Amino acid sequence: MCCRDCPPPGPGPIEDIRDDCTPDCTSGPQPAGGSLLAGTVSTTAHAEDGFRFWGYYQWTSGQWAFSQKGADVVVPADGAVEGWRFAVGGAKPRVPRAAGDFTAICGATPAESGKKRVALVIDPGTAADSTGGVAPPPATGTCVVTDVKATGAKVLAAAEQVRIEGGLTCAIAGFPAKGCGDQVKNITVPATDAPVQLEIGAAVGAASTPTPTTTPAAGPTAETDDGGTPWTGIIIAAIVVLVLAGAGLTLSRRRSAGQ
Secondary structure: OOOOOOOOOOOOOHHHOOOOEOOOOOEOOOHHHOEEOOOEOOOOOEEEEEEEEEEEEEEEOOEEEEOOOOOOOOOOOOOOEEEEEEEEEOOOOOOOOOOOOHHHHHOOOOOOOOEEEEEEEEEOOOOOOOHHHOOOOOOEEEEEEEEOOOOHHHHHHHHOOEEEEOOEEEEEOOEOOOOOOEEEEEEEEOOEOOOOOOEEOOOEOOOOOOOOOOOOOOOOOOOOOOOOOOHHHHHHHHHHHHHHHHHHHHHHHHHHHHO
16 A cells, blocks of 8 residues: 555645555546636546545636645745645645635735745635535635744644644644544536635735734822832822811801801
8 A cells, every 4th residue: 555544645744645645545647637617626526535624725827726835844835825625635736715815815915024924725625525414614715924944843732723643634623623634435426616706805914013902900009109009199188178168168167157
């Protein structure tokens, strides 16, 4: 068998998959051999055995390409677009269903010295791809500002919680709740996947630019001279108020007596 423990393509370390392995561990062209346009997975629907897993992709020359290396090895450059897609796949990968538009995802996030911006597309796929037909969360786009040496795995972990088992990326942001690269018999791969609109979230790791809103904190309960409210001033003010009140009361009584 050409693949150790027959891991699914993409989520595992590159050393687990030989260059000539297909998902069913038979010899042949690796699924990463071709680039696919967003939303295009195959020319005809066909039945085969496959896996349910998170695939790892890069946006290159206007199209998604199945990663030739694992996310723990790839170091995306500044301005790169990384993609993850959960799906039931076989000999041909199921790419993210949205285009890798760096401007749409990171255009509003300023560049920072000593860091890089990587646009991250996460597509949890369809209910048909999930175990038991569970409705997946929406596809998202996030701009990740991180260290220039950060790997694809670190970029993903900066944006979402990741469950990893045996070196495989099993779940992203809690989806799926269980399972990891499960083998699926007699899958039917659709000819195409309808494109989806990404939900663009707030940038991760970016410097805080909005003017902060200051909320007064509770001050010390004893008299202080370090910024807390001075009790001496409060006491003097209270005495003045009492004196004025007393003077007013005396004047009022005198007027009443005079009448």
